[in-house]
Amino acid sequence: MQITLDNPPSAPGPANGYYSQVARVELPGAGALLYLSGQVADGADLTEQSRGVFETIDALLRAHGAGLADIINIRTYLTDITQLPAYGAVRAQYLTGAPPTSMTFEVSRLFKPEALIEIEVVAAVTAVPAPRDAPGPE
Known part of the structure; x- marks a missing residue:
């Protein structure tokens, strides 16, 4: 098993620079799991913050050959749980397929005082067959 930690240049960098935004865990012959740090x-x-978070998540996933449809688990932290319907409306715009497993929490505050939401995800990337060097038998 190989683990790669990454901060892709195609997405906003980590807020304080002391962490990696993506941990890619290669599963031999089966693809990879992508663990994304919480995003604000x-x-x-x-609503505006939720859209920004999903855009960042999409950029991080794309940098590793995945997309929003590959999310298998999502954890959401809200500073006001009464805003769940507003978040749910945005989430439904970005996650249009089968819903991933999910947990939503209300927290008293996030590391960034003005942040109202933080989202972390896990995504599964399917294996891409290795290219063949020579044509097979006919």
């Missing part, structure tokens, strides 16, 4: 975004309200 700037914005005037929860």
